[in-house]
Amino acid sequence: MDEAGIADIFAAFGPVRCRRLFGGLGLYADGVMFGLAVDGRIFLKTDPGFAADLAAAGAEAFSYDRKDGRRVSLSYWSLPEAALDDGEVAAALAHRALVIARAAAAGSPRRPRLR
Template structure:
């Protein structure tokens, strides 16, 4: 299993302020959805959020990496690791989740 059920529960509790979300297992991890739109995921024990051109620089500034998968890791620059200090702060995590959802909405429109 590429994620801990306890960690999944913790992340879901931290995201309670973001409103109703759903999650489903995918590719050994979990995808997070709001209104049917994926805005984040928990893969290999790491929380990732959707980014766009406006939000990506903050992730990079904090030294976060894009999601990578496969035996020869292929980077997916539309999802980035969420910093631990953000995950531990419910209010901050909610704010970042809102930005990730906005990025997902923007991506859907393109």
């Protein structure tokens, strides 16, 4: 999925900025990363309640395999198929993910930048 397709899906949400991230794209609104686009799929930042709601809508957890063979799951879940065709649903889900991402960013100390 490219940046134009992502902007189209989230048009009702507002501007989404994309940055390259580990072979995919990080999705940002107001300077906060609220989602990922990887292998043609969009994943949103979740907390346990939002993850359960997305799972009930048929979404899947984002995970990847490490070089050592372990599978890693992150707190990102796929955007349900229905949201890809309904901009208002996509916007509502993105807004919820942004609220969660902001709370997570506020609760975690910033790491020092490496030079």
